[in-house]
Amino acid sequence: MANRARIGVLISGRGSNMAAMIYAAKASDCPFEIVVVIANDPEAGGLKLAAAEGAPVVALDHRGMKRAEFDAYLHAELTAARCDYVVLAGYMRLLSDGFVDKWAGRMVNIHPSLLPKYKGLDTHQRAIDSGDRVSGCSVHVVTAELDAGEVLGQTEVAILPDDTADTLADRILIAEHQLYSRTLANFVTRNVRPDALLDQVRDLALALPEVEEKTSHGSPGFFVTGGKFFAYFSYNHHHDGVTGLLVKASGVEEQAMLIEQNPDLYYRPAYLGPSGWIGIRLDAGENDWSDISDWLKKSWLKSAPKRLTKLMSVAAQF
Incomplete structure (x- = not known):
């Protein structure tokens, strides 16, 4: 698959979730590739x-280094591996705020609970002690x-009457291997996949x-109640x-000007x-959703009844 997202994976131990991603990436239609695996422990089993499997590996020993210094390395x-995204796969070292900021919106983690329940450690025992009937795992965006961070996907796992923390952990790990690669694939294609783009426009x-x-002319359309259509996907x-x-x-003059100024965006x-009307391409990769929101508002104002546009004008003054 062309133009696959470049993934850097951080591990601290055996890297079973990392292995699941490496094998997922071997499929010809997988939208990502593993371009580097980095461990903060040179003895981490996942490195071998x-x-x-042919993935580039880097071992960085964090011992004796300050957190910010290590995170800079x-x-x-x-960066040297030209990573688009960072995936935490059993990475057991806390990350500095500065590092998280550098990869904001581009770093994900998997957590062994159904977030927002049971953040932190000992998730399996906490779920059992609480009498929960199900536990599971969650893939989320990493924040400080x-x-x-935003939960991107979850899988529920039943808690059996005789479960211990260890037996529950074993089954949740199987669910993690299934969930992580699938969710990562959805995440890295969210800016080009039509269904994801439609969800954001909607x-x-x-x-x-x-x-x-309402569907109009074969496309999802949006209209003001009592007014006209103001947008189509x-x-x-x-x-x-x-x-x-x-x-x-505003008219064909503005349309022509926009296309002349930026023909890769407008058509x-x-x-x-x-x-x-003007067409705005959404499939080029990174979209300026603030600008798209402004376009929707301007188009809405051109289509809405006066009673609504007057209310909008009044509201804008406060």
Whole structure:
């Protein structure tokens, strides 16, 4: 698969989740590749496995080093490997805030509980002691606050009557191996996958006053109750391979100016173009969702009844 996301994996021990990712990445349709495996313990068993499977490995001994100093070396190795994302797979060393900031939104971890329950350690015993019927695992974005980032995926695992912390941990580990690679694949394609892009557009559009969604001309469309359509989500609609958002510009003059200034982002929609609509490409990779939100608001204002636009104008003054 072309243009696969480059993943750096951090481990401290046997690296069983790392191994699951290495094997997942061997599939031709996997959207990521493992470009480096780094351990903070030179004796970590996962290093031998990764090397045997052809993954580049780096051993950095953290002993005797201050956290920020060690994390600077860690960051340098990940940068040298041109990593797009960092995956924590049994990495047992706390990360400095500075390191987390550098990889904000691009670092994920797997935790053996159904977050937000049981952050931190001893998760299996805590779930058993609480009388829970299910436990499980969660993949989440790493933030400075422990186990508090956005949850990207979860798998429930039943707690059996005779479970101990060890027997429950063994089954949850199987679930982790299944969940982590699948969730990572979804995460690294969220900026190009049509269903994920539509979800983000939908959230922004439906947050505007009195907006409803309806399929129109074969595409998901958004309109103001009692008003007109102000946005369409277009996916390969004219067999052009383009995923984009169609909104109202001020007219064909603005449309032409935008396309001339940035032809990689803006385009003239086939049917709505003559009416002054503008197409915004969403499939180029990183999207400016703040700008997209502004476009949706401007297009909404052009379509909403006066009673709503007056209320919006009043609200904007406060």
